[in-house]
Amino acid sequence: MTHSKRIPLRFGVVLGLALLLLAVVVLAPQLCPHDPNAQTFAPLQPPSLAHWCGTDRYGRDLFSRVLVGLQTSVCATLALVAGITAVGTAVGVACGYWGGVLDAVAMRVCDVCLAFPGLVLALALATLFQGGLLQAVLALGLVSWPKYARMARSQTLTLKQADFIQAAKLAGDTGGQLLRRHMLPHILGPILVTATLDLGTMMMELAGLSFLGLGAQPPTAELGSMISGGRSMMQTHPWVIFAPGGAMFVAVAICNLVGDGVRDYLDPRNSGRPLYDK
Amino acid sequence: MRGYVCRRMIQLIVMLFVITFLSFAMIRLAGSDAVEQKMENTGMALSQEVVDRAREELGLDQPFLTQYGVWLWGLLHGDMGTSYISDREVLPTFLEKLPATLLLTAVSLALTVVISVPLGVLAAVRQNRWTDYLLRCGSFVGNSLPNFLVALLLMYVFAIRLRVFPVIARDVSLHSVVLPSLTLAIAMSAKYLRQVRAVVLEELGQDYVVGAAARGVPFSVTLVRSVLRGALVPLVTLLALSVGSLLGGTALVESIFLWDGVGKLAVDAIEMRDYPMIQAYVMWMAVLYVAVNLAADLCYQALDPRIRLGGGDA
Numbered sequence: 001m002t003h004s005k006r007i008p009l010r011f012g013v014v015l016g017l018a019l020l021l022l023a024v025v026v027l028a029p030q031l032c033p034h035d036p037n038a039q040t041f042a043p044l045q046p047p048s049l050a051h052w053c054g055t056d057r058y059g060r061d062l063f064s065r066v067l068v069g070l071q072t073s074v075c076a077t078l079a080l081v082a083g084i085t086a087v088g089t090a091v092g093v094a095c096g097y098w099g100g101v102l103d104a105v106a107m108r109v110c111d112v113c114l115a116f117p118g119l120v121l122a123l124a125l126a127t128l129f130q131g132g133l134l135q136a137v138l139a140l141g142l143v144s145w146p147k148y149a150r151m152a153r154s155q156t157l158t159l160k161q162a163d164f165i166q167a168a169k170l171a172g173d174t175g176g177q178l179l180r181r182h183m184l185p186h187i188l189g190p191i192l193v194t195a196t197l198d199l200g201t202m203m204m205e206l207a208g209l210s211f212l213g214l215g216a217q218p219p220t221a222e223l224g225s226m227i228s229g230g231r232s233m234m235q236t237h238p239w240v241i242f243a244p245g246g247a248m249f250v251a252v253a254i255c256n257l258v259g260d261g262v263r264d265y266l267d268p269r270n271s272g273r274p275l276y277d278k
Numbered sequence: 279m280r281g282y283v284c285r286r287m288i289q290l291i292v293m294l295f296v297i298t299f300l301s302f303a304m305i306r307l308a309g310s311d312a313v314e315q316k317m318e319n320t321g322m323a324l325s326q327e328v329v330d331r332a333r334e335e336l337g338l339d340q341p342f343l344t345q346y347g348v349w350l351w352g353l354l355h356g357d358m359g360t361s362y363i364s365d366r367e368v369l370p371t372f373l374e375k376l377p378a379t380l381l382l383t384a385v386s387l388a389l390t391v392v393i394s395v396p397l398g399v400l401a402a403v404r405q406n407r408w409t410d411y412l413l414r415c416g417s418f419v420g421n422s423l424p425n426f427l428v429a430l431l432l433m434y435v436f437a438i439r440l441r442v443f444p445v446i447a448r449d450v451s452l453h454s455v456v457l458p459s460l461t462l463a464i465a466m467s468a469k470y471l472r473q474v475r476a477v478v479l480e481e482l483g484q485d486y487v488v489g490a491a492a493r494g495v496p497f498s499v500t501l502v503r504s505v506l507r508g509a510l511v512p513l514v515t516l517l518a519l520s521v522g523s524l525l526g527g528t529a530l531v532e533s534i535f536l537w538d539g540v541g542k543l544a545v546d547a548i549e550m551r552d553y554p555m556i557q558a559y560v561m562w563m564a565v566l567y568v569a570v571n572l573a574a575d576l577c578y579q580a581l582d583p584r585i586r587l588g589g590g591d592a
Contacts, residue, residue, distance in 0.1 A: 112296050116564045119526025124560045127548045128307060204424035208530055211426045212545055227427060231534075234430060235438050245427045253422035 014254075014261040021074070021254050028071040034061035036068045037219050044237045053243035056226075057233065062240070066247045069221035072133070074251060076215075076222075077203040080137045080144075085195045087141075088148020093179060093187070095149065096156025107153070110146035118143045119205060126214040133222065136215040140205055144198075148191060155187040189266050197259035200252040207248060223248045286572060293568055298353065301561040302346050305553045359554040363547075368558045372540060376562075379528055379539030382462070385455050386524060389463035390470055391517070397467075398474025402482060403501070413471065420468025425527050429461040429534045458535045462527050466520055473516045477509045484508070510581045518574030525563050 024031065033052070040059035047054045053062035095103040113121070122139045129135035159165060168182050209215045210224030218225070223244045230240030317324055324332075333339050340348070352358070358368040401413040423431075436457060437445040443457050481487075482505060490500045532541035540559055547555035 112293075112300065115293055115297065115568055116560070117522035117525040117567045119523060120529065120560055120563045123526070123529060123544070123548065124304060124556055127551065127556060128304060200422060207424055208426060211424075211530065212533070212548065214548070224424075224426075227430065231430065234434055238434060241430055241434075245430070248424060248427060249422055252424070253418070256418065256422050 008265070011261040011265050014257045017254050018258045021251060024067065025071045025074045028067040032061075032064035032067055034064045036060060036064040036221055044233065044240070046237075047239055054237070054239045056230070056240055062243045065221040065226060066223070066243050069223045069226055069244060070247050070251060072216060072220060072222045073203060073207060073224070073248070076133055076137050076206055077199060077255075080141055080202050080206065081195050081199055083137075084141050084145040085148055085191060088145040089152045089187070089191055091145070092149035092152025092154075093156050093183065096153040097160065097175070097179060097183070103153075106149065110149055113143055113146040114150075116143065119208065122205065122209065123212070123214065126209050131214050131217065133210070133216040133220070136206060136209040139214075140202065140209070144202070148194065151191060151194065152187055155190065156183060159183055159186055193259075193263045193266055196255075196262045199255035199259060203248075203252050203255060223251075283576065286575065290568065290572060294565065297561055297564045297568070298350060299346065301557045301564075302349055304560070305557050306342065306345075358558050361547075361552055361555050363550045363552045363555075368554045372543065372555070372558045372562065375538060375540045375543050378537060379532070379541055382455060382459055382528055382532070382537060382539060383521075383524060385459040386462035386466065387517070387521070389459055390466040390520075393463060394467040394471040394474055395513070398471045399478050399501070399506070401471065401475045402478035405479060410475075414475075417468045417471040420464050421472075423465070425461055425465040426530045426534060428464050429458070429531050432457050432461055433534070454535075454537075458531050458537050461531050461535075462524060465527065466524060470516065470520065474509075474513060477512045477516075478505060481505045481508045507582075511578055514574050514577055514581060518571050521570045522567050525567060 038060060040055070042055055043057050043059040045051055045055040045059075051061050051063065053066060056062055056065065091106055095106050121143045122136075125139035125142055126136050129139060165178065165182055168178055173181070206215060207222075207224030207227070210222050211228040213225070213228070216222035216225050218229075226244040227241055227248070230237075230244070233240050314329075317329070330339075338345070349359075356369055358372070360367050361371065364371075397413055401410045404410045420428075433445060436442045444454055486504065487500055490504065491497065528539065529541035529544055531537070532539045533545040536542065540562070544556060544559035546552075547559065
């Protein structure tokens with residue numbers, strides 16, 4: 001099969017891009033040619049050799065701000081996705097494994113969360129928490145974990161009946177051992193796929209909250225709030241929007257590529273589909 | 279079928295109770311009540327006595343559940359309180375702006391279907407050819423652009439450079455709805471095109487498609503009469519589910535294009551911490567979302583006679 005050989009190569013390229021993004025994010029403060037928060041007397045300069053992306057209305061170097069903003073956005077997104085994956089999986093597995101009152105209560109909570117349009121509820125919650133990046137992450141996390149809980153629960157329920165789980169139980173494994181050694185490794189795959197696929201969406205939603213002023217507060221550089229701040233100057237100084245917008249697009253695109261790559265790699269159903277050959 | 283509808287209706291009522299309760303609890307959690315908020319807004323320092331009397335008048339000294347009961351009773355009579363900022367009644371203000379948002383939502387949904395269904399089917403039929411790659415590429419790009427960025431890009435190209443459409447929507451008209459709805463439709467179509475493609479591919483892989491081809495049925499006939507019909511149910515489900523993100527997206531897009539709907543109302547309310555207005559927005563958006571999904575569920579049997587809702591008794 002030439003098919004199965006090609007995918008890892010493409011996946012490798014994607015992983016390389018992701019590592020590059022991560023390296024840029026980690027090294028952002030070192031890569032900045034200027035201090036991202038230093039104001040100068042040269043506001044709204046067009047892109048030049050000294051300022052690769054121009055300067056903003058306070059004369060701050062946009063390229064440096066974009067790098068640091070990227071760091072803020074990516075780190076917040078990673079923390080958010082890691083958080084909801086961990087909490088959702090823990091709740092879901094506990095519900096599926098022990099059932100009973102815990103299951104009934106937790107699943108009703110999930111039903112309610114899923115009944116609200118996610119971003120609308122997140123907007124309201126972020127307002128309640130009085131704005132701030134951490135608060136925005138918390139608000140999005142509170143509305144997003146039920147999806148993972150649902151998934152983990154249904155996986156646990158099917159797995160509970162499997163022969164090898166019963167065998168492990170007969171062999172004397174305690175509940176904790178059973179969960180850790182036999183159940184988690186099985187259900188983690190699909191959950192990781194969903195988590196990586198969610199990275200891009202979460203980054204955009206987080207930036208959306210910041211865009212409305214509910215995320216990172218000035219002078220912290222964050223892509224969503226930078227785009228929002230440049231709105232009024234778009235007509236005369238478009239690079240103020242295009243620089244953070246371009247960075248946002250590249251970061252989300254890489255996240256989406258990784259998501260697709262991980263899914264294709266872990267889910268064999270996506271290859272060799274029967275075709276209608278016409 | 280009737281039993282199923284009844285059960286869903288009861289679920290709906292329970293859900294509405296929970297939604298109203300949560301929306302109410304939200305304001306309580308905000309930490310400051312109407313009296314404090316008004317004091318802050320007017321900048322007046324009042325004695326504790328006056329504050330207490332105002333609280334008593336508004337019933338804010340009652341226990342939480344009593345307050346909820348009173349609030350719910352008011353809600354059932356169309357009273358959602360008054361705005362902290364403008365002192366206008368919330369519900370009439372909200373209802374006044376709702377048609378603009380519904381128009382925007384409807385046009386965006388229609389555009390999404392018009393753009394993504396034909397293209398998604400095309401991509402599926404031409405799987406792994408350049409048409410497919412091109413469409414998937416386009417959908418990938420659309421998927422990686424946040425909608426507020428799409429809004430600004432469209433604004434830059436069509437309103438600032440080409441001057442075809444107005445930058446801000448001064449009125450609610452078909453001319454000014456184009457850019458905001460196109461923004462929402464681009465983001466939605468990008469996601470939906472992929473889903474249409476996947477669903478149609480799934481359906482094309484069924485045995486009956488090969489059977490029809492073997493009997494000499496032209497491909498276009500199989501595609502339209504069988505494949506698309508079979509794909510209809512998942513497509514309606516996915517579209518109904520995407521209404522949730524559409525409703526969230528309207529808030530951003532409306533505030534960018536200054537479209538005078540409830541989304542902009544909500545964003546303005548968020549800036550001013552006008553909690554009764556935010557409460558009304560969250561509650562009605564949730565109700566709308568639940569209603570749309572219920573309607574989609576009830577459509578299933580009409581769309582696909584193979585589905586028997588509510589068990590084997592129907």
